Amino acid sequence: MTFEEARAQFPVLDRIAYLNAGTFGPVPRGVHDALVQALDRDFEAGRSGMPYFEETMELRTEARSRVAGLVHADPLQVALTASTTDACNIVVAGLGLTAEDEIVTTSAEHFGLLGALSISPARVVVADPEPDAILAAVTPRTRLLALSQVLWTTGRVLPVLELREQTGIPVLVDGAQSVGAIPVSFAGLDFLTISGQKWLCGPDSTGALVVAEPDRLRIASPSYFAQASYELDGTFEPRPGAARFEPNWWSAASLRGFLAALDARPEWAFDHAADVAERCRVVLSSRVELATPEERATLVAFRAPGDPAELVAQLYEQGVHVRETPKTGLVRVSCGWWTSDGDLERLVAALP
Structure with missing residues (x-):
């Protein structure tokens, strides 16, 4: 091309x-066409029946696989979300932090990340967006580094993998300004949030969360997608992989539009x-x-x-x-x- x-x-x-x-x-034109065609199909044929449901679930599986390929992750590590803000909230709420814990972040973060941190019981420690300042802010109480890979203000790239390796502390990476803009690898990271409508040029309200070890993150706000099976009292068996964290439904139109956006990239x-x-x-x-x-x-x-x-x-x-x-x-x-x-x-x- x-x-x-x-x-x-x-x-x-x-x-x-x-x-x-x-x-x-x-x-892109392909995203527009995919959205319109899928919506027309829903308009004319309805949004019900097992074939419709199975087709949409297959599209979800394909979307997870494509996201995984984009950031060199396993599809089982990927959850579909509506935004990076969704993903940040899923992680922070699921870690089970207490008032005895600390989160280190920077003074140049977007509220999509900061908002999730602010309602955690953990103490939020704000450092200058410099690697040395971030390292200096780490204490024995630090349980999470919450950092943008690319600062939304200046475009600075933070060495998130190196900070993870130097501290040994799990890192939540806000990838809103990195995934789709620069090459990103999930290898060595713990949590990565992805925006679908920014650099990937996908439909509104699309995004993803990548989780290194899904079994170690609590499901803090279960949706229907959280369970593989459930009992009448609400107890449930979690779905395999990170799909258990998915908070919402994507329409077939959104899924086809998102996949078309990935196809558009040269x-x-x-x-x-x-x-x-x-x-x-x-x-x-x-x-x-x-x-x-x-x-x-x-x-x-x-x-x-x-x-x-x-x-x-x-x-x-x-x-x-x-x-x-x-x-x-x-x-x-x-x-x-x-x-x-x-x-x-x-x-x-x-x-x-």
């Missing part, structure tokens, strides 16, 4: 410099995204103050004179879609495998 062929999957790019996949990725997706992000930094460097971490992914963050929210609104009116990150004063640009040099030129030309 050539770059032109890959980009042609996104009709929105004919009009818009779409630089906000860190929030929602653009929708083999060179990671290489192009990394290259275009570096070109973005180059073309912006003479116009704005860049936040340029040494280890960085495909998010590009900068400061410009004036209010960042107002600048984002001005750029939007000119067909350039970026976002500001609250409490930072930064404007964030998301560079994906569909991003062209023309998109970057439009961004620079639209700056005041």
Whole structure:
């Protein structure tokens, strides 16, 4: 697949410099078609009957397998969720932490992770997003490291595997800004959350949780998918693998759309995204103050004179879609495998 062929999957790019996949990725034509066709089928044939149910469950199995392949995990380690926030809550609630325990996180985390930590009885220790600061925050009471692999504010890549290895403490990795944007391997990690609608360009309310040892995590909020069998008093036998943690149903349309999104990705997706992000930094460097971490992914963050929210609104009116990150004063640009040099030129030309 050539770059032109890959980009042609996104009709929105004919009009818009779409630089906000860190929030929602653009929708490929194949995802749109899969959603519409599946919804039409439901509309015309209904959503009932054993064939319908069995087909949908087979699609769930395929989705878990495809997610596992994406991050080099076992399909039995994958649960389908509606978001990374879902996944963070499943993990934190299932660990059985107490007021005697501590969780180490950083000052640059998204509320999707922080919200789950805040309702845990454990003490939350906030460190600067620096490896040495994270290590220094670990005490004998630390039971979990809760960290983004890619910071949503600046695009900095944290060495989550190395921190896991150096501390010996389980790590919950927020993969919202990494999976689909940069190569990710689950090997050596404990928990990894995945967003389907961001860098994977899937439908809304899709995501996943990868769990290294499902049997060791408590089911804190069982759904129908938690059980392989149950008794009239509610006691149940858990399903094998991480599927026991799945909190909700995905429609056949969402499943087919998600699989179509994975099919849309070219083999060179990671290489192009990394290259275009570096070109973005180059073309912006003479116009704005860049936040340029040494280890960085495909998010590009900068400061410009004036209010960042107002600048984002001005750029939007000119067909350039970026976002500001609250409490930072930064404007964030998301560079994906569909991003062209023309998109970057439009961004620079639209700056005041």
